[in-house]
Amino acid sequence: MNTLYPPISSAVEIANYFSSLIRNEDMQPGDSLPSVRQLAGDLGINPNTVASAYAKLRDAGLITTGGRRGSRVAERQTTFDIGSGAIDGLFDLSQGNMDPDLIPSLSLLSGFKNKNISGYDININSPELLNTASYWFLEQKIPELEIGVFSGALDAMERALRARTLPGDRVWVEDPCWPPLLKLLNYLHLKAVPLSMDSEGCTLPANDGKVCSAVILTPRAQNPTGISLTPARASEWTGFFKDHPDCLLIIDDFWGPLTDKSFPIIENPQAQLYILSLSKFLGPDLRISIVNGSSQVVAEMQRQQLIGPRWVSHILQDAAASLWKIAVTKNLLDIATESYQLRRKQLLNALPQDITSDLLLGDGIHLWIPVLSETAVVQHMAAKGWAIQEGSPFRLNSPSAVRISLGNVKENTINQLASDLIESLKTSEAGERRIN
Structure with a gap:
């Protein structure tokens, strides 16, 4: 790499310089950056300024820092592919994937009419979908808190984590766990801290004083183990949150409507979010998740949503509600x-x-x-x-x-x-x- 640097001296200028090289692909994944001391000497500035610049690049996901290995350009991550071994002909x-024969067909929506067509002033979610979701919460004995509608489970998780964590924070995850979640945490510059699985579900953290900002739990049919939380283990987790109310609890109940196992109640009244994705039981193209959580958490998620997509398509919401009702009625x-x-x-x-x-x-x-x-x-x-x-x-x-x-x-x-x-x-x- 060219070591003739332009006139740069502040942390922002240094970060912008290397950011431009990386984004323009003049530096490739795995390339080394100069050591902090070397670059500080070349530029004639304080090493702390260079360290601050490298921290900005690391927090932006552009470089990795590894002690004696030094700082290197990070690998580019463009997909959530989990590296399956699928080959044509196998x-x-x-x-x-789900069995397409067991996913309710959209043909069941013949005569469907969207009732909520409006303009850009839309500021509520589909009453049809919210009513259907409320019935689900009642049936599962899940306390109904603040309700929201988002574009799938990962969208909801990302917004919740943005609301309650900062880059560099730690998040407890099940080990093994769903690979897109690990990709998401990496993208948000959050550190995944593994919790082992046993026959009763996800184990509790060691009592070592190292509390994470959030924990993500799967109550039923965990992917990939298939394990469900037992009532006893859920009770242990509820006790944990009494001592750690600031830790965000995210419950990913992706399999809920496709099991006869009762929902194991876990509660953190101060900061919790229950997520029900419709993908598994209504089909992956229905990119909708219903969330039910603490008012402050959901309100911040909705503020983020208003800045970006603003709302989930009401046509999609009403179609999902109708299909969900038909699926229940027809067993x-x-x-x-x-x-x-x-x-x-x-x-x-x-x-x-x-x-x-x-x-x-x-x-x-x-x-x-x-x-x-x-x-x-x-x-x-x-x-x-x-x-x-x-x-x-x-x-x-x-x-x-x-x-x-x-x-x-x-x-x-x-x-x-x-x-x-x-x-x-x-x-x-x-x-x-x-x-x-």
Whole structure:
């Protein structure tokens, strides 16, 4: 890199100089920046000024700082791809997609009329959708606080985190967890702090005095493990928030309408946000999430929303409300729930007990299977015609595993899937033992 610098001396000028080089791709991901002392000497300024400039670049996500490794240009992150091993010609069990036959068809909305067409003065959400959501909260015994409508779960999480955290803050997450969440935290310059999962759900933080600004919990059918919080563990979390009321509680109940498990009540009256995405049970193109939370949290989220998109399409909201009501009336959600549970049960019944012992309590479409070598199992399954997901994108500190999603599995393929999985696990483990 050219070391003939233009006349720059303040932290802002230094940050703008390197920012321009990075954004114009004159510096590439992985390129080193001069050390603080070296650049301070070259420019004839105080090292603290350079350190302040580098901190600005780090907080903007343009560089990483790593002690003796120095400062380097950060990798560019443009998608939420979790690195699935899906290959053309393979039966895809890696993406976590739902069975399209179990998603209510939009054809059920024949004769649908949007009742809320207005102008740019819209300042309320669809009464139809809010009423439907209120019935859901009542049915689940979830206290109704302040309600909002946003464009999917990640949109709601991002706005809540922006409202209650600052760059550099720490956020507790389940380990393993949903990879787009880790991408989001990285984008917001928040540090993900892992909490392990056990048979009762997400474990509580160690009592070491290091409190995070927020925690994100999945109450039912956690992705990727399928584990649901037990009432006892939920009660422990409620007790935790009595001692840490400033910690934002985000509850991601993405699977709620597709399970017969009761909702485990967790409460932080001062700062909590319940999120229900409609994607899993009404289809991923219905980019809507209903939030129910502390008034200060939701109000700040809505202020952010007004600056950007301002509102979620009322046509989309009314269509979602109508489809949701039809799905309930026609028992379509119950049918989907039973079908996914049956697939899971049939596969587990076809697997040996040493594989299924940690999976029996799970729910939803995901199976999280511990392995010695993720790559070996994925490759063996691919040779059998199945695309499954390596566990590494989901993990922080948790052991190696693979994720298999059953949304696309049909009853007549389950026995073959079980047979191929058993063989792949045995073959890969034997190979690992020979190597070790």
